Amino acid sequence: MFKRLLELLGNHFYFLGDLLRAARRYRFEWEEFLTQLSHVGVRSLPTTCTAGLFTGAIMAVQFHMQLKDFGAEAVLGGLNTSGTLREVGPVLIAFMLAGKVGAYTSAELGTMRVTDQFTAVECLGINPLSYLVFPRFLAVSISSVVLLIFGLVISIFGGMIAAAFVGGSNPQQFLSAIPRFATLSGVLLALTKSVIFGALMAQICCANGWWTTGGSVGVGKAVRRTATQSMVAIVIADFSISWIFNGLQRYFE
Amino acid sequence: MNFEMLASLKLLAEILSKSVRWPGSKSFSINQLMDELFDIAYQSLQIVTICVTFMGIIIVLEYSFHMRLVLNDDGLVPGFAMILLVRELAPIVTALLLTSKNGASISAELASMKNTEQIDAYRLLGVDIIESFVAPKVLAGTLATWGLALLSLAIAMLGSLFAAVTFLNFTVGTYTQSMTAFIEVSDLGLLSIKSIVFGITFPAVSALKGLSAEFGAEGVGKAATDAVVACSIIIIIEDFIVTYFYSMF
Numbered sequence: 001m002f003k004r005l006l007e008l009l010g011n012h013f014y015f016l017g018d019l020l021r022a023a024r025r026y027r028f029e030w031e032e033f034l035t036q037l038s039h040v041g042v043r044s045l046p047t048t049c050t051a052g053l054f055t056g057a058i059m060a061v062q063f064h065m066q067l068k069d070f071g072a073e074a075v076l077g078g079l080n081t082s083g084t085l086r087e088v089g090p091v092l093i094a095f096m097l098a099g100k101v102g103a104y105t106s107a108e109l110g111t112m113r114v115t116d117q118f119t120a121v122e123c124l125g126i127n128p129l130s131y132l133v134f135p136r137f138l139a140v141s142i143s144s145v146v147l148l149i150f151g152l153v154i155s156i157f158g159g160m161i162a163a164a165f166v167g168g169s170n171p172q173q174f175l176s177a178i179p180r181f182a183t184l185s186g187v188l189l190a191l192t193k194s195v196i197f198g199a200l201m202a203q204i205c206c207a208n209g210w211w212t213t214g215g216s217v218g219v220g221k222a223v224r225r226t227a228t229q230s231m232v233a234i235v236i237a238d239f240s241i242s243w244i245f246n247g248l249q250r251y252f253e
Numbered sequence: 254m255n256f257e258m259l260a261s262l263k264l265l266a267e268i269l270s271k272s273v274r275w276p277g278s279k280s281f282s283i284n285q286l287m288d289e290l291f292d293i294a295y296q297s298l299q300i301v302t303i304c305v306t307f308m309g310i311i312i313v314l315e316y317s318f319h320m321r322l323v324l325n326d327d328g329l330v331p332g333f334a335m336i337l338l339v340r341e342l343a344p345i346v347t348a349l350l351l352t353s354k355n356g357a358s359i360s361a362e363l364a365s366m367k368n369t370e371q372i373d374a375y376r377l378l379g380v381d382i383i384e385s386f387v388a389p390k391v392l393a394g395t396l397a398t399w400g401l402a403l404l405s406l407a408i409a410m411l412g413s414l415f416a417a418v419t420f421l422n423f424t425v426g427t428y429t430q431s432m433t434a435f436i437e438v439s440d441l442g443l444l445s446i447k448s449i450v451f452g453i454t455f456p457a458v459s460a461l462k463g464l465s466a467e468f469g470a471e472g473v474g475k476a477a478t479d480a481v482v483a484c485s486i487i488i489i490i491e492d493f494i495v496t497y498f499y500s501m502f
Contacts, residue, residue, distance in 0.1 A: 047482055054489040061496045062341055066333055072323070079319060087315045091308070092345070092489075099353040099481040107474045162493075166500055181322060216473070220361050223477065227353035228300055235307045242311050243420075246318060 008229075015207040019137060022129035033135040040101045040136075041143030045150065051096045052089070052151030056158030059084050064166050077174035078181030080159045085152055086186050090193040091238055093151040094201070097144055098230040102205035105136055106226040109209025110219040137206045144198030152190055189245050196237050204230045261465055268387050268457050275388035280381070289393035293355050294401060301350050302405045308342050309334070309409035310416040317421050331417060331428045332435030335410065339440045340499075343406040345492055348398055348451035352484045356459040359390055360480035363463030364473040372464075387460040391453060398452030402444060443499055450491055455484045 060080045067073055109132070112118055118128040160174045169177070205226045212222040275281055316334045317327040363386070366372050372382055410432075417423040459480040466476035 047486060050486050051489055054493050058341065058489070058493050058496055061493070061500050062337060065500050066336060075323060079323070082319060083315070086318075087311060088342075092349070095346075095349045095353070096482075096485050096489075099349075099357075099485055100478065103353070103357065103478045103481060107478065111474070162497075166497070181319070216365075219474070220358065220477070223357060224354060227357065227481075231304060231350055231353065232300060235304045239307045239311050242314055246314055246420075249318070 011211075012203060012207055015210065016203060019129055019134055019206070022127050023134040026127050026130035029131055029135050032131070033139055036136050036139035037143055040104060040139055041146065044097065044100050044143070044147055047096060047100055048093060048147045048151045049154050051093050052154035053158035053161075055089055055092050055151075056080070056084055056155030056160075057162035059088055059155075060159035060162040061166055064163065073169055074173060075177050075181070076163055076169050077160070077177035078179075079177075080163070080174075081156050081178045082181040082183075082186050084155050084159065085182055085190040087238075087242070089152050089155050090148060090190060090197060091234060093148055093155075094144075094197040094234050095231060097147060098201055098227060098234065101140055101144060101147075102201050102226050102230050103223050105140055106205040106209035106212075107219055107223050109133065109136065109206060110212035110222040113210065113212040114215055114218055133206050133210060137202045140205060141198045141202035144201050145194050148194035148197065149191070152194075185245070185249060189241070192245075193238065193241055196241065197234055200233045200237060201230050204233060261461060264464065265457060265461050268383055268391065268460055269453070271381075271383045272388040272391035272453075272457070275384060275392060278384065280384050285389045286393055289389045290397060293351065293390075293393050294397035297351055297354050297397070297401065298404075300354070301347050301401045302408050304350060305338075305343055305346055305405035306409045306412035308346055309338050309413035312337055312342065313413045313417050314420065317417075327421065328427070329431060329435075330421070331413075331423070331431040334413065335432050336435050336440065338409060338413070339406060339436060340443050341492075341496070343409065344398075344402045344444055344447035344451060345488065347402040347405060347448065348455060348488050349485060351394070351398055351401070351452075352455045352459075352488065353481050355394070356455045356480050356484045357477040359456055360459040360463035360466075361473055361477040363387075363460055364466035364476040367464065367466055368468060368473060382464075383460075387456070387464075390456045390460065394456035395449055395452035398448045398455075399445060402448040403441075406444070443495075447492065447495055450495060451488050454487055454491060458484045458487060 060076065063076055063080045063083065064073065067076055067079070112132065118132070121128045121131060156178070160171050163169050163174050164171060208222045208226045208229065212218050214221075312334045313330060316337075317330045320327040320330050320333070363372075366386075375382055375385075414425065414428055417428050418425060462476050462480035462483060466472045
């Protein structure tokens with residue numbers, strides 16, 4: 001089990017090395033990159049916005065239930081925004097994106113692999129890693145970061161609407177409590193998490209798509225592996241980032 | 254568009270009603286249910302437990318940061334963090350993980366059966382597709398989500414106890430005292446309601462997407478990714494509705 005994990009990690013690093021080397025040696029495919037950006041980025045916007053809206057709303061209802069007992073509804077806006085930005089928002093939205101963007105890209109690359117399109121491209125004297133994979137890698141990582149930030153901003157509005165619904169606080173109260181809690185460090189933490197989750201998802205979906213073997217059943221397996229690996233990677237990365245940030249914060253205080 | 258939506262609503266209603274009646278019908282077989290449970294629950298045991306435990310640890314760390322900001326004291330952290338874990342994160346993280354792991358494969362399986370005309374062949378033989386292929390998955394998905402949510406919650410409690418003792422100067426005694434002061438039996442009820450609702454949703458919606466897939470290999474892939482997206486969104490919306498109604502009592 002442990003040996004298999006190390007092998008997997010090693011393979012991921014080898015793939016990343018090959019990919020970056022190929023990308024540096026050959027010219028960058030702007031056209032493919034922009035197409036992929038529109039495919040994975042723009043089309044996932046409605047999904048991400050819905051996810052963000054409801055994540056914020058759920059957290060607001062939960063926090064309201066807990067704060068009600070202490071009569072501390074005035075801080076609902078701040079606590080909700082800070083809690084969603086720092087922790088629950090990035091993870092839940094990243095789970096959603098791993099299901100949508102990651103699965104789509106690894107299924108596409110896997111289909112290319114099992115229909116021998118990579119070999120065909122190689123026969124034409126073009127490096128498939130720099131021509132097909134690297135634009136997707138970059139598109140997935142950039143659009144994941146942008147989508148995560150979009151979802152997080154929208155989650156604030158979701159929380160505000162839900163807070164007005166359950167009677168926790170009106171929108172002015174909600175918004176005015178935000179700056180006390182959602183400080184620069186919270187926003188920085190959310191941004192760090194977004195960037196790292198985006199890079200992890202791009203790496204995992206491209207690598208698993210590239211490694212696909214064995215026909216259309218193999219494509220299904222690759223998609224499933226992508227989902228599993230990205231979720232475990234996201235949760236572990238989340239823990240490590242939070243832990244390191246907490247340590248840094250205590251050090252500077 | 255409207256006609257298609259109505260048709261898929263009818264199919265969804267058929268799936269739900271046949272799944273509810275399946276344990277009493279003559280096509281019920283305990284072996285098939287066990288097979289599906291092995292596929293859905295046992296194969297996902299590790300990943301669900303790891304993810305929920307890490308979520309529990311992170312929640313404890315983050316909550317202690319917030320509590321020190323508001324109250325200058327983190328004595329209440331275990332209670333608050335565990336309430337959030339029981340009411341919210343254990344069911345939804347379990348359901349989202351099972352959705353991306355199994356929802357996609359349920360949908361792809363049914364879509365490729367449809368593509369290779371196996372579904373038409375079964376229909377010709379007089380086999381009810383929904384009763385014999387979909388209903389066991391729905392029942393197994395429901396049981397799996399409920400069981401995994403409870404099991405992973407138990408392990409996550411131990412994990413966050415470990416984290417609180419290691420990183421936050423709690424002792425086992427103060428931690429359990431603060432935890433038991435807040436959690437009530439009704440919280441476990443909310444967890445059960447949520448995980449059962451989510452557990453019915455993801456196999457039913459994935460099966461619906463699989464059965465209404467378009468033809469060709471592309472249709473199979475599209476059905477699988479569509480199923481994951483639709484299930485995740487529906488689960489989050491249901492979560493909000495259930496939480497909202499619970500907060501009114």
